[in-house]
Amino acid sequence: MQVATFDTDTLRLMTLFENMTHASPKDCMVDQENGCVYFVVKEGDAGAAIGKNGSNVKHVEAAIKKNVKIFEYSGDVEKFVKNLIPQSNEVTVKEENGGKVVEIRVERGSKAMIIGRDGRNIKLFKELLQRNHNVNDLIVR
Numbered sequence: 001m002q003v004a005t006f007d008t009d010t011l012r013l014m015t016l017f018e019n020m021t022h023a024s025p026k027d028c029m030v031d032q033e034n035g036c037v038y039f040v041v042k043e044g045d046a047g048a049a050i051g052k053n054g055s056n057v058k059h060v061e062a063a064i065k066k067n068v069k070i071f072e073y074s075g076d077v078e079k080f081v082k083n084l085i086p087q088s089n090e091v092t093v094k095e096e097n098g099g100k101v102v103e104i105r106v107e108r109g110s111k112a113m114i115i116g117r118d119g120r121n122i123k124l125f126k127e128l129l130q131r132n133h134n135v136n137d138l139i140v141r
Helices: 008-021 046-050 052-064 077-084 108-115 117-133
Strands: 025-031 036-041 067-072 090-096 099-105 135-140
Touching (some): 008 025, 036 117, 052 067, 067 077, 077 090, 077 117, 108 117
Parallel strands (some): 099 135
16 A cells, blocks of 8 residues: 655645544645645544534635535445445456456536546545555546
8 A cells, every 4th residue: 555645735634634623634735726725534543523404514715714524434345436436336456467457337418527627636636645555546437
């Protein structure tokens, strides 16, 4: 598994998030372009991170002045992909060329949303899968 290194701003965001939500972040990515921060929280901490009616998320968003997205970690690659992309109907993990490749099947209408404008969402999902499960590629069908 690849070791993620965090700069001081990311560590500050993770500490603030943990103090405000009482949920332990496992990973954090900041998207400066969109003004969005993505947190991967430990298994079972998603409810605490979101809070009642999303109150914790709203407080964190107000404090950091950026949108916040929360994903729940899972040690199982297939379950983690389902947490990242709930629209996925079928998840297949294959070993190809010495690395892991994840293939997901989605409904035709959801495909554009998963890929995102200029491939922004798919790049995010690939990065999170690489950092947390050492997955080399994500294929959407």
